[in-house]
Amino acid sequence: xxxxxxxxxxxxxxxxxxxxxxxxxxxxxxxxxxxxxxxxxxxxxxxxxxxxxxxxxxxxxxxxxxxxxxxxxxxxxxxxxxxxxxxxxxxxxxxxxxxxxxxxxxxxxxxxxxxxxxxxxxxxxxxxxxxxxxxxxxxxxxxxxxxxxxxxxxxxxxxxxxxxxxxxxxxxxxxxxxxxxxxxxxxxxxxxxxxxxxxxxxxxxxxxxxxxxxxxxxxxxxxxxxxxxxxxxxxxxxxxxxxxxxxxxxxxxxxxxxxxxxxxxxxxxxxxxxxxxxxxxxxxxxxxxxxxxxxxxxxxxxxxxxxxxxxxxxxxxx
Amino acid sequence: xxxxxxxxxxxxxxxxxxxxxxxxxxxxxxxxxxxxxxxxxxxxxxxxxxxxxxxxxxxxxxxxxxxxxxxxxxxxxxxxxxxxxxxxxxxxxxxxxxxxxxxxxxxxxxxxxxxxxxxxxxxxxxxxxxxxxxxxxxxxxxxxxxxxxxxxxxxxxxxxxxxxxxxxxxxxxxxxxxxxxxxxxxxxxxxxxxxxxxxxxxxxxxxxxxxxxxxxxxxxxxxxxxxxxxxxxxxxxxxxxxxxxxxxxxxxxxxxxxxxxxxxxxxxxxxxxx
Numbered sequence: 001x002x003x004x005x006x007x008x009x010x011x012x013x014x015x016x017x018x019x020x021x022x023x024x025x026x027x028x029x030x031x032x033x034x035x036x037x038x039x040x041x042x043x044x045x046x047x048x049x050x051x052x053x054x055x056x057x058x059x060x061x062x063x064x065x066x067x068x069x070x071x072x073x074x075x076x077x078x079x080x081x082x083x084x085x086x087x088x089x090x091x092x093x094x095x096x097x098x099x100x101x102x103x104x105x106x107x108x109x110x111x112x113x114x115x116x117x118x119x120x121x122x123x124x125x126x127x128x129x130x131x132x133x134x135x136x137x138x139x140x141x142x143x144x145x146x147x148x149x150x151x152x153x154x155x156x157x158x159x160x161x162x163x164x165x166x167x168x169x170x171x172x173x174x175x176x177x178x179x180x181x182x183x184x185x186x187x188x189x190x191x192x193x194x195x196x197x198x199x200x201x202x203x204x205x206x207x208x209x210x211x212x213x214x215x216x217x218x219x220x221x222x223x224x225x226x227x228x229x230x231x232x233x234x235x236x237x238x239x240x241x242x243x244x245x246x247x248x249x250x251x252x253x254x255x256x257x258x259x260x261x262x263x264x265x266x267x268x269x270x271x272x273x274x275x276x277x278x279x280x281x282x283x284x285x286x287x288x289x290x291x292x293x294x295x296x297x298x299x300x301x302x303x304x305x306x307x308x309x310x311x312x313x314x315x316x317x318x
Numbered sequence: 319x320x321x322x323x324x325x326x327x328x329x330x331x332x333x334x335x336x337x338x339x340x341x342x343x344x345x346x347x348x349x350x351x352x353x354x355x356x357x358x359x360x361x362x363x364x365x366x367x368x369x370x371x372x373x374x375x376x377x378x379x380x381x382x383x384x385x386x387x388x389x390x391x392x393x394x395x396x397x398x399x400x401x402x403x404x405x406x407x408x409x410x411x412x413x414x415x416x417x418x419x420x421x422x423x424x425x426x427x428x429x430x431x432x433x434x435x436x437x438x439x440x441x442x443x444x445x446x447x448x449x450x451x452x453x454x455x456x457x458x459x460x461x462x463x464x465x466x467x468x469x470x471x472x473x474x475x476x477x478x479x480x481x482x483x484x485x486x487x488x489x490x491x492x493x494x495x496x497x498x499x500x501x502x503x504x505x506x507x508x509x510x511x512x513x514x515x516x517x518x519x520x521x522x523x524x525x526x527x528x529x530x531x532x533x534x535x536x537x538x539x540x541x542x543x544x545x546x547x548x549x550x551x552x553x554x555x556x557x558x559x560x561x562x563x564x565x566x567x568x569x570x571x572x573x574x575x576x577x578x579x580x581x582x583x584x585x586x587x588x589x590x591x592x
Binding site for chain 2: 031034035036037038040041042044045048049050051052053055056059113114117118120121122123124128129130131132133134135136137138139140141142143145146147148149150151153155156157158161188191192193196197200201235238242245248249251252255256259269270273274277278283286287289290291293294297301
């Protein structure tokens with residue numbers, strides 16, 4: 001097991017000197033022959049993502065409600081101005097940050113712990129790993145409903161029943177701690193994902209290095225901090241990066257568990273967008289949310305992209 | 319003595335590991351258990367833990383209105399996955415074997431579209447689908463799922479193509495093989511695991527997709543997760559039916575992921591972890 005940044009992806013045109021004819025040295029005709037296989041996919045993705053995005057920007061300057069025929073009129077920056085004062089949007093941004101950070105941090109820590117166990121000498125490793133990845137593979141809508149009704153329901157759920165001796169019976173978890181519940185269900189789903197990636201990192205460790213550390217008298221904690229952790233760091237970064245790109249878009253479990261509520265307590269950006277676009281049919285406002293979401297993504301991605309570049313090393317080596 | 323200590327710590331660690339793993343697996347197990355109960359057993363207080371399993375709930379779900387949802391899911395996932403392979407493989411070839419100019423830019427263009435929030439294009443896509451009478455039409459879902467998965471497919475297939483020794487292509491060229499021939503005779507057989515990994519990832523994301531499914535379809539083209547929306551309120555306490563439908567809906571991805579665990583890691587990391 002190797003990770004890209006270390007030795008994985010040969011740089012795009014790199015190593016190419018001797019291996020691949022470099023892109024720069026080809027004739028125009030050859031250049032088009034090379035481009036041809038790329039075009040269908042490129043054109044398709046371009047058409048379905050970039051043109052709608054341009055339209056989103058356009059609509060964001062208009063006041064337009066689908067439920068009010070003839071309401072289409074230029075509104076300038078009004079949609080953006082109302083975003084700033086809108087409580088729904090403000091709590092959606094905050095909830096998105098809280099949800100994403102909590103889910104990623106907790107599932108990385110748990111995933112690391114489980115991966116460490118699965119990487120040591122234990123009985124039934126293969127079976128453990130197989131069972132462990134199940135939460136990630138279960139349909140998220142299905143998983144959320146199983147948690148909501150059969151595990152957490154105060155009357156019929158299994159958890160309140162088991163927690164009764166501890167004085168925690170009949171607690172309405174979703175009603176009283178909606179965000180904690182959503183985070184817990186998402187952690188349940190993303191820990192296996194982190195575990196898989198980190199385990200791959202642990203397995204790429206050279207056992208001789210660990211043995212050498214042991215011989216030199218390093219204790220378990222020292223070995224973990226000085227050898228294991230630096231070794232798996234790129235894998236943790238990769239997991240956290242990919243994971244947060246997905247968790248930011250969480251929609252299924254919020255729809256199923258809390259429907260964004262109570263109030264706006266668990267409304268994140270995707271759910272707010274859904275409310276504005278498909279419950280309010282406010283096209284202008286929804287488009288403005290879309291533009292702002294893209295700007296936020298670009299800001300975050302600019303930082304994340306550096307990590308991305310190092311991990312995947314798509315840039316030619318210097 | 320040392321062996322004994324080592325053995326003891328192995329047992330202890332195994333025990334801790336199994337407890338943790340079973341905690342994570344338990345909701346899945348409980349879903350299966352609930353699906354094998356009768357309705358009164360599934361929603362009882364206190365919960366029914368020992369019972370005689372019955373398949374009657376599955377029978378009821380399968381003979382009811384669930385199958386069309388499942389079939390829609392299958393059609394949307396399989397067709398969009400095939401489209402990803404057909405469009406993605408030549409694109410990956412053009413980014414790996416005989417690279418086009420500005421290959422990095424193209425790669426990052428692709429991946430940026432995957433991680434663009436759906437807010438970016440949702441409204442115009444919805445209006446377009448509405449005007450083309452494609453709302454509640456499986457073709458709209460197929461087109462969207464192809465868009466979502468194509469960037470992943472291109473990245474992933476490219477990572478597999480880079481592993482093919484370049485000499486093979488040189489040899490084929492000398493023999494005068496056409497592009498199409500090269501793809502079919504050299505590329506496809508050599509990157510069979512890559513095709514499997516790509517299909518698996520596409521299947522996972524399109525099968526489980528909910529946002530577009532719930533907002534772009536209502537009845538005719540609705541997929542399996544939409545069937546589950548009917549259980550949101552929990553009114554009527556159809557827990558066994560919910561669990562059976564949830565089990566059936568999750569089955570294809572669960573089985574595929576379990577069978578292809580190695581491809582799963584590589585696919586989820588876009589080929590970065592081998």
